[in-house]
Amino acid sequence: xxxxxxxxNSRDVAAKECLEIGLANxxxxxxxxxxxxxxxVAELLCSHPQRNLRxxxxxxxxxxxxxxxxxTETQYGMDTLKYSLPQVQKFSSKL
Numbered sequence: 001x002x003x004x005x006x007x008x009n010s011r012d013v014a015a016k017e018c019l020e021i022g023l024a025n026x027x028x029x030x031x032x033x034x035x036x037x038x039x040x041v042a043e044l045l046c047s048h049p050q051r052n053l054r055x056x057x058x059x060x061x062x063x064x065x066x067x068x069x070x071x072t073e074t075q076y077g078m079d080t081l082k083y084s085l086p087q088v089q090k091f092s093s094k095l
Contacts (some may be wrong), residue, residue: 055080 018024028037045053055076063069 049080051083052080 013021013023015024015027019027026037026041028034059069059072059076062072
């Protein structure tokens with residue numbers, strides 16, 4: 001089954017085009033399901049240091065202007081380093 005999304009102009013957008021234009025980040029290979037790809041991505045995200053992921057998410061959700069972005073990026077970055085440097089080193093050793 002071919003995945004299609006609706007563009008802003010209500011045009012169907014095929015999975016390959018969604019990937020090319022950045023509407024989708026992944027496309028499940030032929031013969032697999034979107035669920036199997038989603039579980040693979042979820043497993044990858046779970047392997048990352050969770051404090052880092054949470055601080056990155058908070059940064060995206062709270063930065064609505066340049067001045068605030070500079071302030072919160074520094075705040076969340078320092079928190080991440082202070083709290084999870086051992087976890088970051090452990091994760092980096094897997095790369």
